[in-house]
Amino acid sequence: MKARIKFSKTGSMRFIGHLDVMRYFQKAFRRADIHMSYSQGFSPHQLMSFTSPLGIGLSSDAEYLDIVLEDSDASDVMVERINEVMNDEIRVLGFTKLNEETKPSMSVLAACDYMIAVKPERESEFSEGILTNDLLDKFLSREHIEIIKKTKRSEKLVDIKENIYHAATDMKTFSSLTGKDYGELSIDTDYYKPVLYCQLTAGSIVNIKPELLMEAICSYMDVPFDILDYQIHRMEMYADADGKKGEIHTLTSETPCRLVSMSEYGKAD
Numbered sequence: 001m002k003a004r005i006k007f008s009k010t011g012s013m014r015f016i017g018h019l020d021v022m023r024y025f026q027k028a029f030r031r032a033d034i035h036m037s038y039s040q041g042f043s044p045h046q047l048m049s050f051t052s053p054l055g056i057g058l059s060s061d062a063e064y065l066d067i068v069l070e071d072s073d074a075s076d077v078m079v080e081r082i083n084e085v086m087n088d089e090i091r092v093l094g095f096t097k098l099n100e101e102t103k104p105s106m107s108v109l110a111a112c113d114y115m116i117a118v119k120p121e122r123e124s125e126f127s128e129g130i131l132t133n134d135l136l137d138k139f140l141s142r143e144h145i146e147i148i149k150k151t152k153r154s155e156k157l158v159d160i161k162e163n164i165y166h167a168a169t170d171m172k173t174f175s176s177l178t179g180k181d182y183g184e185l186s187i188d189t190d191y192y193k194p195v196l197y198c199q200l201t202a203g204s205i206v207n208i209k210p211e212l213l214m215e216a217i218c219s220y221m222d223v224p225f226d227i228l229d230y231q232i233h234r235m236e237m238y239a240d241a242d243g244k245k246g247e248i249h250t251l252t253s254e255t256p257c258r259l260v261s262m263s264e265y266g267k268a269d
Helices: 011-015 018-031 075-083 133-140 171-178 210-221
Strands: 002-009 048-050 059-068 090-097 109-118 146-150 155-159 164-168 193-201 230-240 259-261
Touching (some): 011 059, 018 048, 109 171, 133 164, 171 193, 193 210
Parallel strands (some): 059 230
Antiparallel strands (some): 164 193
């Protein structure tokens, strides 16, 4: 049977890379006596895949892991069993049983929600209160929002305007835009001062990182940008309920994307 695990990654664990997180879960499943399914062949391994590995240094309340099981207890029991063998900085928040025909979450990822906060120990001209919703609206109303996107092999100028679905400077406004209640975040917002909440295109075809948007905003405001001044926290991931392989539907497309929380996408009846 297929299942999807939602987990948080905070504190010092945000500096642990993807491969180590994968090994961490493999060992946790063994300690919790979770009956995982294994691949066939000379080197069997647990059948699991992550939706979108988190970058080093980023924290999150919405990481997703797809697994295949031989059998399973009730969802709340599975959450409790796994958390009993986990540390306090990676916690399972949800366990969802999936329909067998459900596609892997990594192949249907369409958007992500982020919070961007200023680190108090970093001296920055960009402090809390400089960016307002009115200024942000003016920034987003421009015909083009261009930024240099760097990869390992090249750099190119890209227009990210249509890939910015929603943005606001406070949680209340952002929640009203996305229609989602995020509850209490695991990040300390008294220590890290939030300056921006945003929902951006994500996935294997087009993936807009929140630091690109923050860099564009700083350029617009004529404020120096240093990624080390900010803490980025992922709040949610979404699939496009009407998405097709190889296609990207944005909110402004002829066929707009219909975002569904990854916790709900493919959920068994």
